[in-house]
Amino acid sequence: MSQVSIRNLRKQYGSSVAVADFSLDIAQGELVAFLGPSGCGKTTTLRMIAGFVEPTSGSIFIGGKDVTYVAPHRRNTGMVFQRYALFPHMTVAQNVAFGLDMHKFPALERDARLKQVLEMVRMHTLKDRYPRQLSGGQQQRVAIARALAIRPEVFLLDEPLSNLDAKLRLEVREEIRALQQELGLTTIFVTHDQEEALTISDRLAVMHDGCVQQIGTAAELYERPTNRFVADFLGQMNFLEGAVGTDGRFATRRGTTLGVLLDDSATNAIGLRPERISLTHQPLSGEGSLPVTISSSVYKGSTLEVRAVTDNGEVLLCHVQNNARAHAHPSAPGVRAFATFTKNDCVFFN
Amino acid sequence: MNTASELELEHAPGLRRRPRVSWLAVSARAFVVLVYFFMLSPLIFVVWLSFFADAIPSFPPSGYTLHWYRQAFENEAFASGFALSFKVAVVAAFISVILGVSASLGVVRNRFRGAAAVNGLLMSPLVVPGIVAGIAIYLFYLRAENILNIDIVGTYAGLIAAHVCLTIPWTMRLVCASIGGLDTTIEEAARNLGASSLKTFWRVTLPMLRPSIVASALFSFIVSFENLEVTLPLVGPGHTTLPIAIMQYLEFNLDPTIAAVSAAQIVLLGIVMLITDRFVKLSQVV
Numbered sequence: 001m002s003q004v005s006i007r008n009l010r011k012q013y014g015s016s017v018a019v020a021d022f023s024l025d026i027a028q029g030e031l032v033a034f035l036g037p038s039g040c041g042k043t044t045t046l047r048m049i050a051g052f053v054e055p056t057s058g059s060i061f062i063g064g065k066d067v068t069y070v071a072p073h074r075r076n077t078g079m080v081f082q083r084y085a086l087f088p089h090m091t092v093a094q095n096v097a098f099g100l101d102m103h104k105f106p107a108l109e110r111d112a113r114l115k116q117v118l119e120m121v122r123m124h125t126l127k128d129r130y131p132r133q134l135s136g137g138q139q140q141r142v143a144i145a146r147a148l149a150i151r152p153e154v155f156l157l158d159e160p161l162s163n164l165d166a167k168l169r170l171e172v173r174e175e176i177r178a179l180q181q182e183l184g185l186t187t188i189f190v191t192h193d194q195e196e197a198l199t200i201s202d203r204l205a206v207m208h209d210g211c212v213q214q215i216g217t218a219a220e221l222y223e224r225p226t227n228r229f230v231a232d233f234l235g236q237m238n239f240l241e242g243a244v245g246t247d248g249r250f251a252t253r254r255g256t257t258l259g260v261l262l263d264d265s266a267t268n269a270i271g272l273r274p275e276r277i278s279l280t281h282q283p284l285s286g287e288g289s290l291p292v293t294i295s296s297s298v299y300k301g302s303t304l305e306v307r308a309v310t311d312n313g314e315v316l317l318c319h320v321q322n323n324a325r326a327h328a329h330p331s332a333p334g335v336r337a338f339a340t341f342t343k344n345d346c347v348f349f350n
Numbered sequence: 351m352n353t354a355s356e357l358e359l360e361h362a363p364g365l366r367r368r369p370r371v372s373w374l375a376v377s378a379r380a381f382v383v384l385v386y387f388f389m390l391s392p393l394i395f396v397v398w399l400s401f402f403a404d405a406i407p408s409f410p411p412s413g414y415t416l417h418w419y420r421q422a423f424e425n426e427a428f429a430s431g432f433a434l435s436f437k438v439a440v441v442a443a444f445i446s447v448i449l450g451v452s453a454s455l456g457v458v459r460n461r462f463r464g465a466a467a468v469n470g471l472l473m474s475p476l477v478v479p480g481i482v483a484g485i486a487i488y489l490f491y492l493r494a495e496n497i498l499n500i501d502i503v504g505t506y507a508g509l510i511a512a513h514v515c516l517t518i519p520w521t522m523r524l525v526c527a528s529i530g531g532l533d534t535t536i537e538e539a540a541r542n543l544g545a546s547s548l549k550t551f552w553r554v555t556l557p558m559l560r561p562s563i564v565a566s567a568l569f570s571f572i573v574s575f576e577n578l579e580v581t582l583p584l585v586g587p588g589h590t591t592l593p594i595a596i597m598q599y600l601e602f603n604l605d606p607t608i609a610a611v612s613a614a615q616i617v618l619l620g621i622v623m624l625i626t627d628r629f630v631k632l633s634q635v636v
Contacts, residue, residue, distance in 0.1 A: 052538055072541040085539040089557045098553075099543030143539075150543060 002061075003028040003186040004049070004154055009058035011044055018044045020210040022058070026154075029184040031177070033197035036207035037233070042190045045207075046158055049188065051075050063153050073102070078152030082159040084139040086131040092142050093118070093127040099150040117145040120179065137168045144176065148183070155180065155187040161196060173200055194234055198222070206230050228349055231271045237347075238272040238316050254312035258290065260343045269349040274319040276345035279306060279329050280338050289338035292316065297331040306331050308339055393616060400609035407606060418610040428611055430588075431595030435575050438506070438591065442513035443570035447563055449514065450521025457522075458529045469522070476519045480579030487512050488583035504586025516580055517570035524569065528562035561629040568626040572619050 002025040009022040019041040026032050034042035047053040049060055051072030059068040067075050078099075086095050096117060100110045118124040121141040131139055140160060147155065157176070161169040177200050180187050191197050197204050198218040206213045206221060206229070214221055214230045225231035228239065242252035244265045251257045258270070283289035292308035295315070304320040306329075316339055320329045330337035403413035422428055456462075457469045475483060491502040502508040536558070540550040556563075578593040585594055596611055 050538075050542055052541070071546075072538070073544045073546055075542075076544075077542060079539065079542045081535045081539060083533060083535060085533060085535040087536060087540070087554055087558075089560075098540065098545070102540075102544035102549065146539075146543065 002026055003030075003063060004188070005061040006045075006049070007059045007061070009045065009048060009060065010056045011041070011048060011053060012056045017210045019048070019055075022212055024205060024212070024215065026186055026188070028186055030202045031180055031185075031187040031189060031200065033189045033191060033201035033204045034207060035191060035194060035197040035204050035233075036213075038192055040207040041210040042192075042207050043158055046079075046156055046188060046190050049154065050077050050079050050156055076150065076152050077154045077156050078147030078150055079156040079158065080140070080143050080147050080160045082162055084131070084136075084143045084163075086139055086142055086146070088131055091128050091130055092123055092134070095131070095142055096127075096146045096149050099146060103150055113149055117149045120148070121145045121175070136164050137172060140164065140172055141175070144179070148179070148185075153186065155185040157187065157189045159191055160189075161191070162193070169196075176200070198234070206233060208233070223347075225271070225347060228269065228271070231347060231349070236274050236317060238274065238277075240270045240272070240314060241268060242270075243268055252312065252314060254310075254314055256290065256310050256312045256314060260341075260346060262343075262348065264348060264350070266350045267348045271347035271349060272316070272341060272345060273347075274305070274317045275303075275321075276341055277308075277316060277318040278340045279308060279318050279320060279331075280340065281330050281335075283338045284340040289340040292337055292339045294330055294333050294335045294337055296333055304329075304331055308337060310339075396609050396616065397613045400606050400613045402606050402609075405605045407604075418606040419614075421607045422610040422614070425599075425607070427590070427595045427599065428592065431590050431592040434506075434589065435592040438509050438513055439571045439574040442510050442517055442574040443567045445510065445514050446517040446521045446570045447567045450518050450566060451525050451559070451563060453518070454522055454525040454529055458526055469526075472522050473519045475515050480516075480577070481582070483515075484512075484580040484583045487515070487580065491584070503584060504589060509581065509584050509591075512580055512584055513574040513577065516577060517573045520569050520573055521566040524562045524566040525559065528559050532558055565626045565629040568622050568629075572622055572626075576615070576619060 004024075004026040006022055006024045009019055010017070011019040022041075022045055024032070034045060036042050044053055048055050049062075051067070051070060055068060059066055061067065062075065062077070087098065090098065093114060097110060097114050100113060105113065115124065118127055121144055123138065123141055123145060126134065126138065131142070134142065140163075144160075160176070161172055164172060173196060176189075179185070189197070189200060201218065203215060203217055204221055205215045208229050213233075214226050221230060222234050225234065225237075231237045232239075240250075240252045240256075240258070242250055242254075242256075244262050244267055245251050245257070248261045248265075249257050250260060250262055250267065250270055260270075278284065279292075279294075280289070283291075290310055292310050294306060295309045296307045298305040299322075302322055304322060306318045306320055308316045308318055310316070318339065320331060399407055400418055401414045401416070402411040403415045403417070404411055453468070453472055457465050457472075478486075488503060491508055495502050532555070537550050537554055540554045541547070545553060576593060577591075578597065581591050581594060585591060590598065592611070592615065596608060600608055
């Protein structure tokens with residue numbers, strides 16, 4: 001049974017559509033990331049779930065109850081905000097206890113829970129400090145503890161890591177995931193950072209222009225994106241546009257015929273991940289190699305980012321692993337080489 | 351200014367040079383000292399004068415005395431004027447803060463039609479000369495007295511109402527600036543944690559506004575306490591505020607008693623201002 005169920009949610013401000021038609025079911029204990037560029041409607045959707053924005057149409061169910069028009073303080077969602085939003089005039093302990101007091105927990109249970117969540121985020125030693133006396137990472141941990149103290153039915157995180165520095169971001173991210181797993185929290189995590197979304201979530205919903213582009217696991221979205229936006233947004237992707245000829249082979253617009261045989265004659269673009277292209281000095285047997293010329297090569301530590309140009313001028317970005325065999329691959333600008341990939345390496349778009 | 355640009359030059363690469371005392375920097379500093387002296391001289395002289403022994407102030411004084419302070423404290427008009435000014439200022443500040451906070455929240459938070467007009471209206475006492483406002487309010491009160499058949503001019507309530515008009519622009523300015531700087535997600539966090547909108551206001555919004563509320567109350571107190579022009583037409587016989595009592599005394603007397611009263615007032619308002627400044631930097635609003 002799904003813990004959160006969103007049906008045809010829509011939000012319009014005047015004539016501009018913030019969220020077009022959002023439907024999603026989230027299972028108990030699942031972490032779903034909303035991923036997309038800024039202005040794609042992910043935060044608006046989260047705010048509708050928390051109750052801060054009233055949807056134009058559609059409905060939201062939490063734990064089987066329709067909460068679409070329920071006031072935020074009666075929803076039992078726990079939200080963590082981008083800028084922490086701690087109460088500046090309260091100590092850490094008072095911040096965390098605020099929700100418990102609002103829900104009128106008996107003193108004994110209140111104190112027990114307060115102690116438990118503060119220990120959970122390792123902030124119990126600083127419980128008498130004020131937010132201004134804490135670092136960003138500590139403030140965010142307090143915000144997490146505060147949201148979790150009330151044992152919310154849904155845990156909502158709105159870009160919780162974007163104000164932290166890179167190292168801390170990784171640390172807090174892992175902490176959030178561990179807590180979420182341990183407590184079996186149904187969680188929605190809004191972010192514009194794809195690495196964050198890919199690594200933390202059970203499933204992702206990629207959004208663009210108020211519409212959900214694709215929902216699935218990280219691997220599904222990366223390996224089999226259903227449209228060009230998702231393909232382009234997650235990682236890097238080479239696009240070759242063209243059409244399928246009568247022989248079943250794909251020919252690009254500039255006239256390069258690829259070796260791969262296609263089943264679907266409606267395909268008008270092929271997507272190729274940079275790491276799926278093998279660059280070699282000699283053509284490889286198999287589905288045919290494409291003669292190319294290396295135009296540039298950038299050293300990026302773990303990989304070499306090589307640009308190879310076909311004879312018709314199409315640029316292919318290729319990643320060469322920086323391992324013991326790296327020098328065997330052509331990477332010097334101007335060198336003639338062969339780019340090889342199979343049908344399995346390609347993503348097809350209509 | 352001059353020192354700042356010199357510092358910048360020092361830090362600019364390739365322009366490193368020895369800091370030297372230029373005549374421009376010296377004269378700029380001298381000018382600043384002069385301006386300060388010019389601004390503070392009335393205060394300094396009033397306080398100084400209050401200790402002069404001569405009844406008719408003359409330079410140099412023949413000696414110093416605390417006699418005028420005793421004279422001032424024993425003067426019935428000053429004592430009752432001080433009491434009335436104090437009462438009016440306290441009540442006016444209290445009402446002004448309540449109205450000012452409500453109005454500020456309305457104007458800043460709910461962008462209703464005409465919010466800018468309401469804001470402008472509430473700020474307008476700032477642009478009307480005090481004496482004009484005083485006479486206008488006086489005429490309005492007379493008219494209202496005729497229609498309602500009650501006394502307003504010369505009453506405590508009438509005076510307070512006028513002073514609230516006078517102080518509300520200051521509370522609005524202070525509180526609006528403070529509300530504008532609030533992070534609204536903090537209130538959302540409270541709502542999210544189960545607080546109703548009313549509870550959120552009491553437990554979160556109001557405490558976050560507390561510095562500006564305290565500052566605006568103190569500031570209203572000062573504005574009301576020292577007001578002369580608006581108050582002038584509105585007081586009745588035997589029912590005057592301290593600034594008016596001072597003015598009336600001056601019509602027939604010129605001795606250091608008045609300086610002693612003023613010195614006491616300067617000290618009182620100075621203390622209030624220093625306290626205010628601890629809550630909100632006054633330089634941000636005045």
